Amino acid sequence: MESSNSPLQKKLLPRHISLMAMGGAIGTGIFKGSAETVTLAGPGVIFTYMFAGILLLVVMGAIAEMAIAYPDTNMKGFVRLAFGKRVSFVTGWLYCFMWLSVCVIEVIVAGSFFQYWFPYIPLWVLSLGCAVLIIGINMMNVKNYGEFEFWFAGIKIAMIMVFIVLGASILFGITPSNQSNYLQNFTEHGGFFPNGSMSIISALLIVMFSYGGSELIGLTITEAKDAERILPKVIKSFIWRIVLFYTLPILIICGLIPWNEISDQSSPFVQVLSMSGLQGAAHIMNFILITAVLSAANSGIYGCTRMLHSLALGGEAPQTFSYVSKNGVPSYSLMLSAIVLIVGSMITYVAQDQVFTILMAVPGFVVSLIWISICLSQLKLRKSYPKEPSFKLWGFPYVTASTAVVLIIICIMFVLNEQNRTSIIACLLVLAILVGVSIIKFKRVDAQKADSGEKRIM
Secondary structure, three states: OOOOOOOOOOOEOHHHHHHHHHHHHOOHHHHOHHHHHHHHHHHHHHHHHHHHHHHHHHHHHHHHHHHHHOOOOOHHHHHHHHHOHHHHHHHHHHHHHHHHHHHHHHHHHHHHHHOOOOOOOOHHHHHHHHHHHHHHHHOOOHHHHHHHHHHHHHHHHHHHHHHHHHHHHHHOOOOOOOOOOHHHHHOOOOOOOOOOOOHHHHOHHHHHHHHOOHHHHHHHHHHEOOHHHHHHHHHHHHHHHHHHHHHHHHHHHHHHOOHHHOOOOOOHHHHHHHHOOOOOHHHHHHHHHHHHHHHHHHHHHHHHHHHHHHHHHOOOOOHHHHOOOOOOOOHHHHHHHHHHHHHHHHOHHHHHHHHHHHHOOHHHHHHHHHHHHHHHHHHHHHHHOOOOOOOOOOOOOHHHHHHHHHHHHHHHHHHHOHHHHHHHHHHHHHHHHHHHHHHHHHHHHHHHHHHHHHHHHO
16 A cells, blocks of 8 residues: 555546546436436426526536636535635535445445346345445546546446437437327426426425536546646536436427326336337346446445545545555545445345435435535635636626525425435434534644644743
8 A cells, every 4th residue: 555645646537527427417317317307397397407407507617616726626625725624524524425325326226227137136136246346446546447437427328319319309200100299298288387387396306316426526636637727628518418418308208208107117218218119128228227327336436435535635534544555546445435335235135125215315415515515615715716717607706606595495495305304314413423523523633733832832
């Protein structure tokens, strides 16, 4: 092992960064969660995705601006500069908690998809196999990891593009099907907003989970080549791709299938592919779904290990987690993540349903908190930048402040939503523990510094 002073390797290219963030953001949320959002809001859910996309645009713009003003500082570093070590401690550990929860969900879902082909193998065995695969990929040096994730995420993005082209051709009558005039599905069965216009707000809870992971770009900064120059370009192109890859498939799904006939038992993507008459559609889609969730888990473990490494460097986690191997991997951070992932995947042996109930709403709630902290950090730091950034978020401070207020409202909605009660209690419990630990930890650290200062004076 190298010492904790060893830096992470700057070997991530722009295409790696963009695809890694997309790998974290495009997973279960679109392929499986789209059925739930459409059921909640009907075709009008498209406005939910667009609205959340605007919030995401502001958050990512704030990350790009601060990254240029403070080179070699990642997302947690911005929070520490703005609000101090206690807040960054809570934010960093909360982010790790979120990603580990997501990764456990993703490997269990991946195992359930594998059961389509291997029904006689227990779910916990398949989930464990997926966990071991993800851990193995994260043991690669960062350039090879970035290359692997580039192709991993690229498969599902290519699938979405094929889906858009194929679905649009059916929708507009280019590809023959057993029905015509699909466009009426947008207005029939209760209209564009069948459950009322406020239903698009209730769908925000799931959409926030879907878009979560995009802020992973804020952790790649310390391993990116020429981050100051390429980050604004990467973020701009990334935002539009994310919004388009969510909104266009949703429009096609709502056009081809009446919103009230979309099954939550299978992916809407499978339903549309079956309509196309494509041979082996179910097997193709199953492969894509496995790739999608494993890619999301892959990005999640990366995010968690880099955040743990950053916490250790800042004295907010045990120094052991700052150790970096010769190929640039934070080994002990990966070891902790691996233990949680393996234990989480094996819990399905005794409590599969309970795991999902507790973990499913965690990402959306924590993502809201993380995005709020990013917006508030930019509001606080803008006046004290050490240098003028080449990119600045427009409409400051009104746009950033408005985004923070909306995200706070969404957070409150998460807390008040009865369906998420178990998950929110778990989140608030973790949050309370982290706040308590931060107060005790840094009170002791401050006391030690004060004592050493008095001794030097004497």
